[in-house]
Amino acid sequence: MSCTTVLVGKGASNDNTTMISRTDDGHFDVKKTVVVDPKKQPKKYKSKISHLEIQLPDDPMRYTACPSVDPKNGIWAATGINEAGVGMSATETLTSNERVLSADPLVEYKPAKGRQKAVPGGIGEEDIVVLVLPYIRSAREGVIRLASLLEEYGTYECNGIAFNDENEVWWLDTIGGHHWIATRIPDDCVVINPNQFSTDNFDLDDAFGKQESHMCSADLVEFIRDNNLDCNQNGEFDPRKIFGSRRDMDHVYNTPRAWFIGRYLAPKSHSWDGPEAEFNPESDDIPWSLVPDRKVTVEDVQYLLAAHFQGTPYDPYGKREIGLSGKYRPIGINRTGVTHITQIRNGVPAEIKGIQWICYGCTTFSCWVPLYTNVPSIPDYLSKVTLDVSTENLFWASRLIGAMADKDYDHCIQNIERYQDAVNIRARQLMIEYDRKMAETGDFTLAAEANKKICEMAKEETTKALGRILETSSVHMKNNSRLSDN
Numbered sequence: 001m002s003c004t005t006v007l008v009g010k011g012a013s014n015d016n017t018t019m020i021s022r023t024d025d026g027h028f029d030v031k032k033t034v035v036v037d038p039k040k041q042p043k044k045y046k047s048k049i050s051h052l053e054i055q056l057p058d059d060p061m062r063y064t065a066c067p068s069v070d071p072k073n074g075i076w077a078a079t080g081i082n083e084a085g086v087g088m089s090a091t092e093t094l095t096s097n098e099r100v101l102s103a104d105p106l107v108e109y110k111p112a113k114g115r116q117k118a119v120p121g122g123i124g125e126e127d128i129v130v131l132v133l134p135y136i137r138s139a140r141e142g143v144i145r146l147a148s149l150l151e152e153y154g155t156y157e158c159n160g161i162a163f164n165d166e167n168e169v170w171w172l173d174t175i176g177g178h179h180w181i182a183t184r185i186p187d188d189c190v191v192i193n194p195n196q197f198s199t200d201n202f203d204l205d206d207a208f209g210k211q212e213s214h215m216c217s218a219d220l221v222e223f224i225r226d227n228n229l230d231c232n233q234n235g236e237f238d239p240r241k242i243f244g245s246r247r248d249m250d251h252v253y254n255t256p257r258a259w260f261i262g263r264y265l266a267p268k269s270h271s272w273d274g275p276e277a278e279f280n281p282e283s284d285d286i287p288w289s290l291v292p293d294r295k296v297t298v299e300d301v302q303y304l305l306a307a308h309f310q311g312t313p314y315d316p317y318g319k320r321e322i323g324l325s326g327k328y329r330p331i332g333i334n335r336t337g338v339t340h341i342t343q344i345r346n347g348v349p350a351e352i353k354g355i356q357w358i359c360y361g362c363t364t365f366s367c368w369v370p371l372y373t374n375v376p377s378i379p380d381y382l383s384k385v386t387l388d389v390s391t392e393n394l395f396w397a398s399r400l401i402g403a404m405a406d407k408d409y410d411h412c413i414q415n416i417e418r419y420q421d422a423v424n425i426r427a428r429q430l431m432i433e434y435d436r437k438m439a440e441t442g443d444f445t446l447a448a449e450a451n452k453k454i455c456e457m458a459k460e461e462t463t464k465a466l467g468r469i470l471e472t473s474s475v476h477m478k479n480n481s482r483l484s485d486n
Helices: 098-103 128-135 139-153 220-226 239-243 255-265 298-305 394-407 409-441 446-475
Strands: 002-008 018-025 034-036 044-046 053-055 063-065 079-081 087-093 159-164 169-175 179-184 190-193 214-216 338-344 354-360 369-372
Touching (some): 002 159, 002 255, 018 087, 018 159, 018 169, 018 298, 063 128, 079 354, 087 338, 139 159, 139 169, 139 179, 169 190, 169 239, 298 338, 354 394, 369 409, 369 446, 394 409, 394 446, 409 446
Antiparallel strands (some): 002 018, 018 338, 044 053, 063 079, 087 159, 159 169, 169 179, 179 214, 338 354, 354 369
16 A cells, blocks of 8 residues: 655654654545454454464554445554553555565465365455554554564565654564564654665674674575675675665656655755755665754644645646646545554653554545544544544535545645644644643543533534535636626
């Protein structure tokens, strides 16, 4: 599934929190946000896509998830935070190359044929959150559990998976069907990963030694050597050059997104524009991780995940320049189902350190709703989503706003920005109020009350925005005509 991931180490954020975030860009997949009670976690998991059955541990924890409303293709939980305060995002679809995929083929489902029985496939995006998140108590444990599953069952796709707790952010890249590497993001760095294998540095000595910041498959060195995968020069070890791709399509679909994010985060540390720029939208060596020029806020991540190359010649909503406007795939696109910023905070009681910011539909036009995650349930406005279009839930209301505003961007965007700001400001005010209440009283059941008020506020602001955008779009319909025009 095509997505964009941004990871923020605690030292790179303005409030000493870790953040993992991702757009879940399916094909208009209808999504909801729920809490999975341990009693409803399956004991034996069966994948719809790969027909694989896996026996699960007996001690799952409660966790949030953003599953598909239609279960026909599986759960696709996307992201969540468990009751231990560990966050997870799965998955960012990655690119690879023919050499890797021939040396360690993807484990795909083989249906029965004649007398030959069906052969299950490996695990994938449909499954990974459900198989891992309920059973881990740190980001590092997430890597270890997922790695063991990959080695035992394999995967049928190339993926990147993120984990965070209050101190660490980890990123795991799958390599072929069974291999993997995992990297702890430096505290002062932000990672940019847009649908391709982007990890560009890795310490093998650490991975086969103390494993302070790197882990990998036990046979990774032999796997690279025996299959002649290393394309580096002069003793460098750059995983991107070994396991990744370098295709023309990357320069249209992937690298431009990394360029825009890097350009926003580090405009002074690197040059991004003009003929002498260090990096341009089609550069193959845009840094996977970098130290931002200033501390990064939740609102910065929101901006990046909603981006459409604004302020550049490539903006599809900007002035039309032949061959440039709309040339590259934007970050905020029409077919996104759900986007999340999974934030694990420091400086608050452990019971409320997990906050999940949820955005439905096209991020360019939608609002973000923060939720305390250590709660028994999620309010109906985000959880009671059906396949029928309705303004009674945020998913469909967001989709309606986006479809109308896109057609009349110039006239609607001011109302969109006011709407997004209003929800952010009012939600933060409620979080400040309830953080204080829960810290003072020790009554963390108030988190559910806070979520209810936040969702009521979001519904109020969304309904107002829907009305404004509808009126603006109606006024500017192409068949408009007034008697005074004649």
